[in-house]
Amino acid sequence: MSRRTTGLAIEAEGLTRSFGDTRALAGIDLQVPAGTVYGLLGPNGAGKTTAVRVLATLLRPDGGSARVFGHDVVTEADKVRSRVSLTGQYASVDEDLTGTENLVLLARLLGLRKPAARERAAALLAAFGLTDASDRQVKKYSGGMRRRIDIAASILNTPDLLFLDEPTTGLDPRSRNQVWEIVRAVVSHGTTVLLTTQYLDEADQLAGRIAVVDHGRVIAEGTPGELKSSIGSGTVHLRLRDPAQRPEAERVLREALDVPVQLAADPVALTARVGEAGTDLDASAQAARVLSDLARAGIVVDNFSLGQPSLDEVFLALTDHPAVPADERDDELEAAR
Amino acid sequence: MSDTTTTTTERAPSVYVPSAEALATVLAPGSRPPRPSALGASLTFGWRAMLKIKHVPEQLFDVTAFPIIMVLMFTYLFGGALAGSPREYLQFFLPGIMVTSVVMITMYTGIGLNTDIEKGIFDRFRTLPVWRPAALVGMIFGDVLRYILAAVVILGLGLVLGFRPEGGVVGVVTGIGLLVIFSFAFSWVWTFFGLILRSEKSVMGVSMMVLFPLTFLSNVFVEPSTMPGWLQAFVKVNPVTQLVAAIRGAMSGDSDPSATMWLLLWSAGFVLVFGTLTMYRYNRR
Numbered sequence: 001m002s003r004r005t006t007g008l009a010i011e012a013e014g015l016t017r018s019f020g021d022t023r024a025l026a027g028i029d030l031q032v033p034a035g036t037v038y039g040l041l042g043p044n045g046a047g048k049t050t051a052v053r054v055l056a057t058l059l060r061p062d063g064g065s066a067r068v069f070g071h072d073v074v075t076e077a078d079k080v081r082s083r084v085s086l087t088g089q090y091a092s093v094d095e096d097l098t099g100t101e102n103l104v105l106l107a108r109l110l111g112l113r114k115p116a117a118r119e120r121a122a123a124l125l126a127a128f129g130l131t132d133a134s135d136r137q138v139k140k141y142s143g144g145m146r147r148r149i150d151i152a153a154s155i156l157n158t159p160d161l162l163f164l165d166e167p168t169t170g171l172d173p174r175s176r177n178q179v180w181e182i183v184r185a186v187v188s189h190g191t192t193v194l195l196t197t198q199y200l201d202e203a204d205q206l207a208g209r210i211a212v213v214d215h216g217r218v219i220a221e222g223t224p225g226e227l228k229s230s231i232g233s234g235t236v237h238l239r240l241r242d243p244a245q246r247p248e249a250e251r252v253l254r255e256a257l258d259v260p261v262q263l264a265a266d267p268v269a270l271t272a273r274v275g276e277a278g279t280d281l282d283a284s285a286q287a288a289r290v291l292s293d294l295a296r297a298g299i300v301v302d303n304f305s306l307g308q309p310s311l312d313e314v315f316l317a318l319t320d321h322p323a324v325p326a327d328e329r330d331d332e333l334e335a336a337r
Numbered sequence: 338m339s340d341t342t343t344t345t346t347e348r349a350p351s352v353y354v355p356s357a358e359a360l361a362t363v364l365a366p367g368s369r370p371p372r373p374s375a376l377g378a379s380l381t382f383g384w385r386a387m388l389k390i391k392h393v394p395e396q397l398f399d400v401t402a403f404p405i406i407m408v409l410m411f412t413y414l415f416g417g418a419l420a421g422s423p424r425e426y427l428q429f430f431l432p433g434i435m436v437t438s439v440v441m442i443t444m445y446t447g448i449g450l451n452t453d454i455e456k457g458i459f460d461r462f463r464t465l466p467v468w469r470p471a472a473l474v475g476m477i478f479g480d481v482l483r484y485i486l487a488a489v490v491i492l493g494l495g496l497v498l499g500f501r502p503e504g505g506v507v508g509v510v511t512g513i514g515l516l517v518i519f520s521f522a523f524s525w526v527w528t529f530f531g532l533i534l535r536s537e538k539s540v541m542g543v544s545m546m547v548l549f550p551l552t553f554l555s556n557v558f559v560e561p562s563t564m565p566g567w568l569q570a571f572v573k574v575n576p577v578t579q580l581v582a583a584i585r586g587a588m589s590g591d592s593d594p595s596a597t598m599w600l601l602l603w604s605a606g607f608v609l610v611f612g613t614l615t616m617y618r619y620n621r622r
Contacts, residue, residue: 056464060621082372082466090457094385096392105388108381109465111370120363127363129353137392148353153461158366174352181355189364 009034009161009192010055014064016216017050024050026216027064032194032209034069034160037187039207040196043315047216048196049089052163055194056086068161085159087150089166095139099130099149102138103156110157124152128182144175151182161192168202180205200314204228212318219318228309234275234283235313236290239303243267249299256293257286262316268302273309273317375468382462382475390479399445400487404438408494411558419559424499431495432584433557436516436577438491439484440552443520444544446480447527451540454532463619470616477524484520488513504590511592512584515600519580522604525611532618556581576603 010032017025024047032038040048053059055066057077065072071079086092093102103121104114112120125134128148133141138149147167154162164183168176183206187193197203203210204224212220212227220227240249246268253261253272262271274290275283287306294301309317373381390396411434416423420430450473453459462472492500492509502509527544534540554568555561555577561569572578579599586593 053460056460058460058463078466081464082369084464086460086464088457088460090460092457092461094389094458095456096389097385098392101388105381105385106461106465108384109373109378109462109467109471111373113370116370124363127356127359129355144353155364157369158364178353178355182360185355185357185360186364189361190366191364 007034008032010038010066010068010194012051012055012064012066015051015054015061015066016063017054017059017061023216025054025061025064028213028216028218030066030211030218032192034192035187035190036208037183037193037195037206039203039210040194040213041198041200041203041210041314042196042213043198046213048213049165050216051213052086052165052194052196056084056163057081058086083160084163085154085157085161086163087147087154087165087167089169092150093138093153096137098135098137099125099141100134102149103153106153106156120156124156128152142175143171144178147171147175147179148182151179151186155186155191158189159191161194162186164193164195166196166198169198176202201308204308212314214315214319227314230317234287234306235271235273235309236287237303237305237307238270238290238294238301239266240268240270241300241302245299246270248297249294252293252297252299253290256290271313273313274306372466375471378467378471379474379478382472383478384475386476386479387482390483397483397486400442400483401490403442404435404487404491405494407438408434408491408498412498415558427495427498427500428589429585430558431491431500432512432588433555433581435488435491435495435513436581436584437552437557439487439516439520440523440577440580441548442484442487443480443524444527444541444548445483446477446524447529447531447534447540447544448537449480450476450528450531451534451537455537469620470612473528473615473619477521477528480524481517481521484517485513488516502588502590504588508588508590512587515583515587515597516580519576519600519604522607525607525615528615529611529618532615551575551577576600579603 008031010030012028012030015025015028016023026047028047028051030038030051040051042048050059054061055068055073057073057080060074065074067073068080069083071083073080094105097105100118100121103124104117107117107120108114122131122134125131128151130145130148130152133145138146141149151164151167154164167183168179171179180202183193183195193206195203195206207224209221209223210227211218220230222230236253238249238253240246246263249270250261250263253270257272257274259273263269264271272290274286283306287304291301291304372378408431412423412427412430415430416426420426420428450459453476459472492513502512504512526547527540530540530543534543555572555575557577561572561578564572576599579596580603582593582596583600586596
């Protein structure tokens with residue numbers, strides 16, 4: 001493939017950006033290898049969208065610098081623009097126009113003549129399963145179709161770098177899987193994808209490397225495997241029949257696993273991490289031991305599950321605060337006052 | 338077992354399953370065409386404005402119904418008192434109300450831009466490697482067609498009500514041409530406000546605050562000679578006054594070169610100042 005690029009697609013150093021008193025980016029460093037999917041993982045308000053907007057040349061950073069394929073995003077914005085595409089969180093196509101009109105419009109703006117633009121639009125609509133909806137206004141599309149036309153519009157020019165800002169937020173599971181398949185196809189053709197998401201499993205499914213972002217900073221970076229092993233590979237969730245047994249259950253868990261046990265607001269629920277790095281047993285063996293220890297102690301468990309750490313748990317582990325959006329956190333603080 | 342499989346496949350024919358081969362054909366990197374020229378990109382954005390009119394024809398209400406109401410209302414309200422009869426008044430008043438209506442419609446440029454930005458579509462436009470002002474110029478191209486439509490509606494109604502321009506076809510076309518030039522230039526004021534203000538409502542508010550004095554404190558409705566001196570001073574420097582004088586001159590066949598020159602200078606000034614401010618904000622948003 002002639003345009004496949006090697007090396008780094010994105011290099012950012014110390015990017016900062018404030019909006020009034022809010023520090024959206026507090027010094028972000030990123031190194032995104034070309035030809036991979038890179039995930040920016042974090043809650044709402046963490047600065048993911050701001051980072052994407054800076055890298056896509058939509059916003060100037062207050063400080064720091066960033067290069068996309070070696071081109072500075074501020075001084076060589078035009079060169080960057082010719083190689084990237086952005087699918088934002090909100091409308092990135094015109095809702096009043098039909099699917100065909102949107103794609104023809106953008107293809108024309110990319111320099112295709114009218115017949116070629118029509119051809120390209122029809123091919124993309126077919127590949128994204130939107131041929132039947134091609135003459136319908138985009139505002140009448142379902143959520144999944146909307147996302148597909150957004151992405152189709154972004155790959156009109158087969159960009160070298162595609163920004164996807166929370167591409168599956170608000171989608172049903174089937175539409176989410178469709179988007180995942182499309183992302184895999186896009187990256188297998190040599191396009192680098194920078195993906196933001198709030199979901200650990202999405203980053204896990206798609207991304208080769210993940211940067212965890214919080215309060216405008218990268219607080220952890222690595223492959224999904226590295227990140228998970230740094231915080232334990234799983235979590236056990238327990239629900240007891242009798243809330244009076246919870247202190248006893250907490251003691252059993254702590255002894256069996258040797259990790260802190262979290263008591264949920266629900267008086268019968270407990271959570272603990274398993275499969276931490278450095279323990280001799282894997283997560284399922286530890287879970288089995290927990291169950292048998294609890295049974296021996298005469299504690300009745302109504303509900304037991306072993307799952308991957310959630311984003312909340314990754315956040316708790318990395319930051320000691322839950323992954324709630326910054327603005328909600330402020331609300332809570334205010335309510336607490 | 339095979340029955341179940343068949344049923345499942347038949348039951349969901351409309352579900353989209355991304356196919357690797359189909360995606361491969363559209364993802365194969367083709368040669369990148371040369372970027373479109375500044376004019377080509379602007380015209381393509383103008384085409385978008387046309388498509389929006391096609392899909393939402395209600396938006397033509399403000400360039401058809403609104404001007405008709407303005408003409409009828411003021412012609413019959415003031416005509417008898419100011420010129421003896423509505424028909425007499427119309428000879429003086431029609432170019433003025435045409436200017437008032439069209440200049441008022443220019444504010445929709447700012448509102449439209451603000452809505453587009455709010456919805457997010459401008460993020461896509463701003464990441465395209467095209468001539469930077471193209472999205473805005475194209476938008477205003479679309480609006481220019483709306484201005485022409487409004488002017489033609491007013492002219493048609495005027496002719497029906499008894500407006501008889503001495504300047505003939507050439508004079509009328511020249512007059513509308515001057516109006517379009519000025520309105521194109523003036524639209525850049527609203528693109529600027531559309532970019533800096535937070536909501537559609539605030540754009541509307543600012544527009545009204547600017548447009549009401551600008552259109553009413555002019556020579557549109559009455560001769561400025563009847564006004565107090567301080568007001569005459571404002572009316573004299575008001576670009577709308579120059580515009581109305583130039584158009585009245587052209588349509589009555591008695592052209593006013595000084596007003597026309599001022600009008601063109603004002604137009605150049607608006608594009609230069611507000612076009613530059615708009616692009617500055619557009620690039621740094």
